[in-house]
Amino acid sequence: MSLPKLGFAKRLLTLYSLVFVIGIALTDWSLSRVVAEHELDALKDSLARQSSLVANLVAPVFDRIPELQEQVIRFTEGTNIRATIIDAHGKVLADSSETPENLREMDNHASRPEIAAALRKETGVSIRYSLTLKTKMLYIAVPIVMDGSVRGVVRSAMPVSRVDETFASARKTIFTVAVFAILVILVTGLLFTRRLTRRIRQITRGAERYASEDWSEKVLIDGRDEIKMLADTMNHMASILRHRIRDLESEKAKISAILSHMTDAVIAVNGTKEVVMANPMAEKLFGFSAAAAIGKSLIEATRHPHLETIVDEAFLKGQTIAGEIQLISPAKKILRISVVITGENVRDIKGIIVFNDITEIRRLENNRKEFVANVSHELRTPLTSLKGFIETLLDGASRDPSTSERFLKMMQEDATRLGRLVEDMLTLGEIEQGALPLKKEALDLDAEIRAVVERFGPQLETKKILVEDQLGTKPLTVAGDRDKVRQVFVNLIDNAAKYSPENSKILLRADPNQFGITVSVEDTGPGIPADVVERVFERFFRVDKARPRDLGGTGLGLAIVKHIMEAHGGKITCLSKPGIGTRFTAFFPF
Template structure:
């Protein structure tokens, strides 16, 4: 293209030179005195007209050629230059017109292809940046990015939710000045010092609660071992710690509950083998204790197996249409003998004689046997236990109310915990395993129902169950 443009320029210069040369010759002849004398005025006018026409035609030709050169070569180059400037300023939507398939057309096509590639590249980067931002903000853990100077350059939503405050409280501030937990600052310092990954499990007090976090400190090192900073990740493991503590408590409680009857059985058996069995009264008394303790041991094992089965993920209820009023009548008939021994008045109160719901008959029977049996157990002689059934349209409400010993307000939230006892000595003497209410709660929740408690010391307790039809 450059060679052609140079040739065109040379031709253009030759044409202009020829024009001026021809004009010079004509004018020289015209103004020559001898030549002027031989010509008449008419001829002189004809010559001048011819020269004028020739000059006009030549000027028109020059303008036409100049315009063609500009539109074909100069204008596309200017447009391509303007588009290139737009691209350098970040406007990747700019495009130049492409005319023809010559060199200038190829230039325009190349610039447009470059602009399109840059636009796609930027779009891809924006999508990746958006994906990265969404991932960082919703990763479920707190994240802090500290630059090589020790200033916080990035935090995510998880970190703000953990430590509260606002991003402006942390961003562009020195980490040691805005992170109040000394253990966390020590992790950052250690990563800066060793340039190695550091992870610790830390209890961190947050406002009114104490939570546990697995804190990971990771050095960020770029290419050519260029130090970039430190990345901190806070993963909340409070629930895991809680479950671990529950497991430890469960093992300790089971061990304790199993130890007592096993020790009694072993002790009385050894006493009998040492000669006490020869005394019939002693033999009968010891065997009755062994029977009682083995029964207690059996109840504990059965409750443990039952609770384990209920808590399994695949546990299912046998849901069917059932008459709740009839079920409660059966339970009261079953426990009426125990109530009569203590002169306790056991009553079922309901306006309807038939209350239909959908539920598991055997499991609900297990629930009410447990609750009513507890009410009888912890109610003194000549007390009252009432079971009230209310039909409220789309749901039913059952109240098991006694006039027993009751419990403190602060103990109510814990009574559904496994092995928790309001009065350990009295509960153990009653033969309870400490698992009954935990089983009740799981079964009611499996029915999508709710259970709540009202109680005061010396005024009895009231368990309230809501079940949907």
């Protein structure tokens, strides 16, 4: 911001004048006080000498009161001194300003400070306001000593107006000198400050340019004084600052680019656990704005108490601490965090928290564990059955032809089931690894679906299930692998036939549009609960764990269907209502 014209000069002159006035005032106060004290001391000495002289004069006639009165009147005649003679008990014996008749009415003076001091053989001094004379008075009291004892006191009093007059005269002289000096200072100071202000304005304009990162022009100042040195130093500082800002901007850009493109979320906190920095991944992960989060406490920004507990532990131990937390909002996630301690400065960055989303890793681990458990279970059941049949046959059942035939048929079914399970597992493994090639060709989707329905004819007829064909009469042509597409509908129609009750129906519908063909297979079976609909495409997932396995499924069919549809660029969805039925919808893009 630019200074107003002569603003600095006015302030400087005002400051100088103020300092000078204060100095003059202090000088006036101290010098006048010294002069007044010196004058007062001189007055005290003079009055003390005169009081001692009176004490010597009145000592011989101390017991003759009339002569005492004459002596004090004679002594003070022609002066403004008031002399009073007091005996050792404080009674006034003579006073130059009072008549003998008034002396009897005067108060006892023994309690007056100067009288009390004189009675102790000291010179008593007191300055106080006289109610009688309506002015401030100086009182000097000296003892009248006879035969080694104090017989009385001579007190002399004089107005201190002379001291005040001297004090006023000194102040007047000082004031006159001060006014003249201020005028000289104002004139010479104005000339000096104008030149100084002009040079300071040059420096100010240069500083404003440097502040706005305009390095095009240096500050040029004439002379060889401190202002010139300041300008040269500022030019040198600007040069260093320019290079440092350039380096900092480069480093900042690098760090910003790294943080912005990191797949991990990063939050930096200071020693009081306030957010100092957060990268875009942290914004996305916790659902906040970095600008709004900066300055807030960590728990206020992330709303996760367990995270703060881990950070507290890292701060307490002064070392890197790792842990895991679970997020519920804005999305359910499992995060592995590392708190790295960077420094001790409370206001700067003390800890950097790195968040690694391991939700998918945990899901895959759980899927792998569940897959191993399911495979073990699926293999164990037929193998146990086969083992039991074989042991029974070896124990003698083979000698009974009917029993042997029945056991062999059951063993054949278990072996067939094992074969399907192994085949489905191999197929699923190939698809998930992307090793399953697709032999795409133009397919009449309606014809392929009807061929699958015909294959299930005996099974459908046994349960008296009606297939309602709403595929239409026009060919539904898509590009796909014939065997894989048939496998999709084999699984869908097989499931519909298995879970539909007797005397029910299965609805087949096709809806072509500009993007592709949507085919739905709808049954009237028991349906699937809403909370597990999304899981039906998981490997070995069963809606009802207690449902008998003699329906023949391996638990991998829908998982294979999902991967085949994704390999064709399409998708498969499921919509179900318990007690009403289930509809699987497959979309094949053109």
